[in-house]
Amino acid sequence: MSLQLNLAQERELHRLIDYERSLCSANSDPVFRCAFPYRPDNDLQAELIEAGALNVKNDPRHGTIVVISSSGYSHFPEKARDEKAEYDRARRDARLIGMTALFSAVCMAVGFLLGLIAR
Template identity: 50%
Template sequence: MASIELNILQERELGRLLDYERATCTVDGELVYRCAFPLRPDDDLQRELIERGALAKRPDDRRGTVVAITTDGYSYFPAKRKEQEERNRDKHHDTRLVGLSACFAAACVIIGFLLGRFVG
């Protein structure tokens, strides 16, 4: 399970920050450095992401306090995708189990009918 819980707006903001970081801080798909974003005390969404643990404040010598994406923030979307895949796998497993049970029940009915017709 994902270590943090986010609502839709928080997910979108975290996704936007991750996309920005991937677009500006990577070379050939490899993360070269992590972006630091300016701390905006008046931004409720940024404050919520800090409270949830997706972003963290850290001091910067040149810019004062900045925020950066945490490990939980980076792992949020992969963990959420993994949870969805597990739910889908469980759902397909249950569907196969019900289908197999229906086939077994149908085979029992047919065998019972044939036995009743030829034996009795």
């Protein structure tokens, strides 16, 4: 995952993306990218800019604005993909442990039966 965001930063980024999708799309297709006012006194916005989730742009008509970066847009799909991969690894490890336990039990049973036959 390229962005390392804390919970408050993720919530703010999610809010901005939802806001943009609700206002800047038609028939679920993005029409244009929303711009948000740049607030240098907003610590959360400054953290998102520093993390790379937001970009600062100079607009001749509106002054300094903030837009969501491509890393900001891809943060949640990447996070979901990483969580799914981790879940798949955990399931694979659990299956491997289960198969090992089963193989061990079968080996013990065969050994016990061979011990009974050898008497």
